[in-house]
Amino acid sequence: MSTVSGRSTGGDTRISEGSYPAALRAVDAALTAADEVAGGLYPAAFCAMRPPGHHALPFQSMGFCLFATASILVRYIQEQHGLRRVAVLDWDVHHGNGTQHVFWEDPEVFFVSLHQHPLYPGSGLEDERGEGEGLGATLNLTFSPGTPEYAYLARFEEEAAAAxxxxxxxxLIISAGFDAPRGDPLGGLR
Incomplete structure (x- = not known):
């Protein structure tokens, strides 16, 4: 399917000529940052890249995400740096369904998602906690449209940070979405 703005990946993700190289550079930036933090060069790193990839599945782009960047980064850290216990903190108005899917049965990866519900992609209910050995390694904190900032921050500190x-x-990997503020056309948090 061709469009003026580019091609479709078969779903809601549109691509153009520069999309694939940009997505590869985003993954490379994350891997480089991980090397520098895990190697002790820096205590932390921030990669300004969009999108974080939290909707992408292992073999399917989704929700404007080409690659599952955070998921790729987790496995890289485990395999290249020998760090087994990795957490992914995902704040975004949308649930990080792709990241959750990848680590659903993995007890060594703790996935925390703070998101509005109901909203795309329709997953991330609070009773979704993982399965098998990964049971309890997923924490979904949902917020109704119109949730004020103080209520969001209270749950963040009392539940997400504590967990x-x-x-x-x-x-720790933070998959930071920036579509939760008041006035964003895709969400309804305040």
């Missing part, structure tokens, strides 16, 4: 401290990850 992350309890998991005690060797490495």
């Amino acid at each position: 992350l401290r309890g998991f005690a990850p060797e490495f």
Whole structure:
């Protein structure tokens, strides 16, 4: 399917000539940052890249995400740096369904998603906690449209941050979405 703005990947993700190279550079930036943090060069790193890839599945782009960047980064950190306990903190108005899917049965990866519900992609209910050995390694915190900032921040500190401290990850990845503020056309948080 061709469009003026580019091609479709078969779903809601449109691409243009520069999309694939840009997505590869985003993954490379994340891997480079991980090397530098895990190697002790820096205590933390921030990669300004869009999108973080939290909707992409292993073999399917989705939700404007070409690659599952955070998921790729987790496996890279585990395999290249020997850090087993990795946490992914995902704040976005949308649930990080792709990241959750990849680590659904993995007890060594703790996935925390703070998102509005109901909203695309329709997943991320609070009773979705993982499965098998990964049961309890997923935490979904949902917010109704119109949730005020103070309520969001209270749950972040009391539930998300507390759970992350309890998991005690060797490495933390933040998949930061920037579509939750008041006035964003895709969400309804305040």
